[in-house]
Amino acid sequence: MTSDPAPSQRTIALVGLMGVGKSTIGRRLAQALELPFRDADQEIELAAGRTIPDIFAQLGEAEFRAGERRVIGRLLLQEPRHVLATGGGAFMDPQTRLLMKDKAITVWLKADLDVLVRRVGRKNTRPLLAGKDPRVVLQELMDKRYPVYAEADITIMTDDRPASAAVEAITAALASGLQAAAAR
Ligand code: S3P
Numbered sequence: 001m002t003s004d005p006a007p008s009q010r011t012i013a014l015v016g017l018m019g020v021g022k023s024t025i026g027r028r029l030a031q032a033l034e035l036p037f038r039d040a041d042q043e044i045e046l047a048a049g050r051t052i053p054d055i056f057a058q059l060g061e062a063e064f065r066a067g068e069r070r071v072i073g074r075l076l077l078q079e080p081r082h083v084l085a086t087g088g089g090a091f092m093d094p095q096t097r098l099l100m101k102d103k104a105i106t107v108w109l110k111a112d113l114d115v116l117v118r119r120v121g122r123k124n125t126r127p128l129l130a131g132k133d134p135r136v137v138l139q140e141l142m143d144k145r146y147p148v149y150a151e152a153d154i155t156i157m158t159d160d161r162p163a164s165a166a167v168e169a170i171t172a173a174l175a176s177g178l179q180a181a182a183a184r
Helices: 022-033 040-048 052-059 061-076 094-103 113-120 134-149 163-183
Strands: 011-015 037-039 083-085 104-110 154-157
Touching (some): 011 061, 022 083, 037 040, 040 052, 040 061, 040 083, 052 061, 061 083, 104 163, 113 134, 154 163
Parallel strands (some): 011 083, 037 083, 104 154
């Protein structure tokens, strides 16, 4: 029988909307914690042998989500534990979310709409934003996804602060969460 890892032994999975900085903050967090870093979107591209825009265009979003589920499932079982940046829709998939809650410590990175719009930029290769007004799409995604992202173990408001500030906030939240767990 396999049991789920103790909190201190779990992979740290970052969730949140496009543009919030999951990869940048994730990479820095991994350095700070001396853990490997994995990027789910990159691993999906590697496994599929094509880019995310190509997967969406050639196979459709449902195929992308199925691939995302498989890849994240594999990464969450991978040792050693690591920092895992996931694509913005991953935590919305019920199966992927269940797995992430079981196997990882989940951290929701949050930012205001203005910050996200600025960060995703005008020229965008993200399929969900292609040819659309990012402000409108991101607002719709906030309405739909925020109640689900709120199920993450830890929430960090990143706003306009540098990645280092988010990393400090995450490491502090992780340490106090572990202390609280040890005291129980
Ligand atoms: C998506 C976010 C993207 C990528 C894909 C779908 C989403 O990842 O997985 O384009 O559904 O929000 P990032 O959040 O890293 O941009």
